[in-house]
Amino acid sequence: MAELLLQLQPLSVDGVGFAWLLKSRVDGSDLGCATGRDGNVSLTVDRPVFHSLSDSSEWELKVVAAGGSCEDLDADDHVIATNTSTFTDDSAEFHLTVGDFKDAASRYVVCFREFADEDFYEIDGRDEDCGRFLELEFTDADLEAASGFYTNQRFSGAADRKSVV
Numbered sequence: 001m002a003e004l005l006l007q008l009q010p011l012s013v014d015g016v017g018f019a020w021l022l023k024s025r026v027d028g029s030d031l032g033c034a035t036g037r038d039g040n041v042s043l044t045v046d047r048p049v050f051h052s053l054s055d056s057s058e059w060e061l062k063v064v065a066a067g068g069s070c071e072d073l074d075a076d077d078h079v080i081a082t083n084t085s086t087f088t089d090d091s092a093e094f095h096l097t098v099g100d101f102k103d104a105a106s107r108y109v110v111c112f113r114e115f116a117d118e119d120f121y122e123i124d125g126r127d128e129d130c131g132r133f134l135e136l137e138f139t140d141a142d143l144e145a146a147s148g149f150y151t152n153q154r155f156s157g158a159a160d161r162k163s164v165v
Contacts, residue, residue, distance in 0.1 A: 033130035046091035070111035
């Protein structure tokens with residue numbers, strides 16, 4: 001009977017241990033997985049103690065549309081994340097700057113890298129209801145009906161008929 005020899009390799013999965021939490025920059029309250037796109041918000045990224053030895057002030061974050069991937073370029077993204085402070089050796093706060101247009105209200109994936117020479121990879125929300133998505137919701141102003149001249153006008157006409165407008 002032939003013996004089967006297995007070489008054991010340590011299992012390594014990118015992003016395991018790191019997670020984000022959405023917070024209000026005004027009062028520090030947890031916001032769950034969603035906030036208005038005009039919110040003054042930040043993402044706090046943390047890791048378990050002794051998970052790795054990287055300096056949290058050098059961590060980088062990228063927020064991309066949910067249909068995209070972490071390899072996508074930043075140029076068309078509506079959200080910019082800036083590492084603003086280090087809370088502890090195991091967490092960092094990223095201020096989110098959201099574009100001021102309706103298209104910015106959408107679902108996003110949070111991409112992270114620990115070292116500058118690494119590729120970005122997805123990390124999940126710390127709140128168990130979040131899964132992998134951060135959601136920026138429409139503001140009240142986004143949902144208001146258009147006003148002014150020539151708004152919400154509709155025209156129709158039958159084929160081969162004259163229509164006077």
